[in-house]
Amino acid sequence: MNEKMYGLGSARSVIREIFEYGKARKAEIGDENVFDFSLGNPSVPAPLCVKETLCDLLETKDPVSLHGYTSAQGDAEVRKKISQFIEKEYNSENTPVSSPDLIYLTSGAAAALTCTLTAILNKGDEVLALAPFFPEYRVFVERTGASLVTVPCKSGSMRPDLDLIEDAINEKTAAIIINSPNNPTGVVYPEEDIIGLSKLLSKASESIGHPIYLIADEPYRELVYGDCFVSYIPNYYENTVVCYSLSKSLSLPGERIGYVSVSPRTKDAQKLYLALCGAGRALGFVCATSLFQYMMASLLGKTSDVSAYEENRDILCSALAEYGFSVTKPDGAFYLFVKSPISDAKKFCEKAKEYELLLVPSDSFGVEGYIRISYCVKKEQIERSLPAFKALAEHYRKGE
């Protein structure tokens, strides 16, 4: 048996652990009395167009082609539509930032990442991740035999620290993962950061003699509030691979549908794409679910009602600030990253449990002293939880 895999399967992630505790606690004292902010499972339902499109496909399309194998990289027509959509929505220049022949449909963003990393990495390579980061990055990278090198973001703003990134690059650096809008901070990296990072990576690639691939993990692309601008990184940096998913934007996390788009400006783009096809084959992904491939092609640009998350964010941010928590209002995703009033965030989360508040300590995201609040919950849960947050704040004020 493989002991590493046993380790990964038996050590449940911290987030899952809290979620399971919450389920048990809800059974004890009632669902409405436990304030579970642990999981990033969207509470806003998929929009009606999802049901309509799926039913329409089932009613009208020949079942043999609807449910049959597509090409391993995804149906050609679907890939064409995705590429057209990307060009129309995101391309700010004259040369294309996508191609139907460089798009590879996947079972969600996790598969997009594992296929991309498997295509790129060799044993001994290094991949940079900006802390705090989604904990599974480490699992995905280390499975390939490469190592994850964490580079802290600027404390406070949680924006990339270009000097630290530059310091971390060496000849072994094969890739950097960027996740904006970010899980767990909700921060959207401003365009100036993307421009700075692109220049840095271009220079560094040249100096180390091979491209540093930028892997843009973008499941939260559409989840931004106000007039926030999300840079489409292939416009700025040539060696970019975009990993995308409908899990969050259309509230379909269980359906596992997404894609990888290799920028045509990438060095050896065609070769990388073939390596991606090889990786998907070796990992056992055959093709992305055909029904959801066809659905995706019909619903490009559609999202769930994102305004519900914005309302949650506003209520929570105002209240937490009022109670004395140190919180910056993020522009995207559905996470708040709040400074723990004590340095030991795990201890703080244990205390919060006494108030039935289930929060995730930042340690698992690669930084200390913060907690993550997933606010993709029903508004009522936010409202009902406020007295608990207030009491928790008071506990620490009194303690001081």
Added chain:
Amino acid sequence: MNEKMYGLGSARSVIREIFEYGKARKAEIGDENVFDFSLGNPSVPAPLCVKETLCDLLETKDPVSLHGYTSAQGDAEVRKKISQFIEKEYNSENTPVSSPDLIYLTSGAAAALTCTLTAILNKGDEVLALAPFFPEYRVFVERTGASLVTVPCKSGSMRPDLDLIEDAINEKTAAIIINSPNNPTGVVYPEEDIIGLSKLLSKASESIGHPIYLIADEPYRELVYGDCFVSYIPNYYENTVVCYSLSKSLSLPGERIGYVSVSPRTKDAQKLYLALCGAGRALGFVCATSLFQYMMASLLGKTSDVSAYEENRDILCSALAEYGFSVTKPDGAFYLFVKSPISDAKKFCEKAKEYELLLVPSDSFGVEGYIRISYCVKKEQIERSLPAFKALAEHYRKGE
């Protein structure tokens, strides 16, 4: 970039190569004039209950739970129903051969195999496969750092050769893959072979000091004709892991839904199951598509109209025998494995192309001198192809 993955992505499988040739040729001379027997893509449509169940789920189930994340191993209720079904249909003894807590839902049989192999194997391990075998076994095994050891079946019957299997086992042997009903031969291993193999493996496991896991790859379980009996291997051999899929039985190959069932009689079953969960996590499968998980729970035991394949088999077997081909009528799956009239099967398949017959040479399945005919096509294609088969046979008769 990873050169191995590039190799896997750029070297298209022989089967895909023939299939692509067929598409181009059809565009030239018309669909009805090319007799493509290359792919195992079911031509019998999914039964109506598939559409009905999916529409019903979409109409009645709350979208947040229908499309939300399930547990990584699959929804608990779905796993319970699968286990109950297995016990009812296949258990011939008193102790259970399945458990809801040892079932892991996957994106089809390919994912079931890659997760299982990743859970079991360490670098340097050996896995036995009985030739001829599904070519992707080699890709899946070698990706883990283990090696595939091929053991030929008995020529003619294409049944397992127990003596050769015994000879192939050594201390490095970690697993054996069994695929009955078989791709590419259509052979269903008789119960006496399973009993003999089980005894052999039990003895060998004891002698080498660790269990040899039997991986039963069963996507064709329900595709059998007449009163053919398919042994459920966990009834015979304790260390069995069953990999199952709805791709063929319900004609849903593009939807990627299946499961792994670890037999509770397996040594360290719980530990193996956790390693499986770890493998799924590391490879990026999050959970099997939730919509299809729920559908599966409602449709256990349902199949497409398998009698259409039986009819195809009968027409083709009679005709080929009449034309002088050496063909044994197989009991299952939808493949005929026919002896090539010349020793070079590739050359024979090239000649067959001149008659617009697209057949797969056996070399890619690990044996020489045969061709595989996938007869999961429309009956009309079989009927229209017969004169071509006859002319091909005559060509070789004349040549003698």
